[in-house]
Amino acid sequence: MVADVRAPERAGRDNRIALLLAAAACLLGLLLTGAVFLGTPGGQDLDQSLLHGPGRDAELVESATALLAVAGDPLVLAAVLAGVLLAGALGGRIRGAVAGVVLFACSIAGARVLKNLVQRPDLGIAGSSTHNSFPSGHVAAATAVVLAVLLVLPPRARWWAAVPGLVAVAAVGGATMIASWHRLSDVLGAVLLAGALGCLAFWSTGGARSRL
Numbered sequence: 095m096v097a098d099v100r101a102p103e104r105a106g107r108d109n110r111i112a113l114l115l116a117a118a119a120c121l122l123g124l125l126l127t128g129a130v131f132l133g134t135p136g137g138q139d140l141d142q143s144l145l146h147g148p149g150r151d152a153e154l155v156e157s158a159t160a161l162l163a164v165a166g167d168p169l170v171l172a173a174v175l176a177g178v179l180l181a182g183a184l185g186g187r188i189r190g191a192v193a194g195v196v197l198f199a200c201s202i203a204g205a206r207v208l209k210n211l212v213q214r215p216d217l218g219i220a221g222s223s224t225h226n227s228f229p230s231g232h233v234a235a236a237t238a239v240v241l242a243v244l245l246v247l248p249p250r251a252r253w254w255a256a257v258p259g260l261v262a263v264a265a266v267g268g269a270t271m272i273a274s275w276h277r278l279s280d281v282l283g284a285v286l287l288a289g290a291l292g293c294l295a296f297w298s299t300g301g302a303r304s305r306l
Contacts, residue, residue: 120290131279158269194242201238229283237288
């Protein structure tokens with residue numbers, strides 16, 4: 095039986111199509127999250143009920159604030175991104191490293207733009223303010239950093255890094271809520287925003303299985 099030499103090419107093409115579809119799904123999820131949680135009474139009520147306000151547990155709030163200080167420290171983030179560039183250069187995945195840095199920058203910029211554009215209407219929910227914090231910049235940054243690291247890792251090593259990366263993102267997201275910096279919708283929106291950009295970053299390097 096003659097091996098189909100076009101099989102790897104087809105697999106790569108299918109993989110890139112899947113990444114584009116995943117990016118579109120994340121963007122759709124971002125739109126739906128904003129529409130439901132910000133634009134409906136039920137969504138705003140759920141957001142408010144899940145928000146852990148300060149004063150309930152001072153120690154927990156202090157720990158959450160300390161974690162956020164580290165996660166949002168420009169020097170820490172710069173060091174991680176420098177490590178991504180170095181790993182990409184040493185591992186022959188410089189395109190992935192550059193894509194990861196661009197992904198991080200776009201995630202931060204995208205979160206800031208959305209905060210300025212999106213409005214949170216007053217729907218009469220008790221305790222809920224009209225202050226918009228959608229999506230969370232801290233969570234977008236944490237998600238983008240994890241994806242940037244995955245971009246420069248060999249495909250077989252990505253799952254080993256993805257699990258602790260997801261735990262780290264969940265910890266940062268939970269901390270923003272415990273410290274009352276962000277609502278659940280802000281956390282979900284940030285993950286979906288960075289996730290969409292991450293899919294595009296993987297697509298731009300040739301797909302998740304690409305050596306680049």
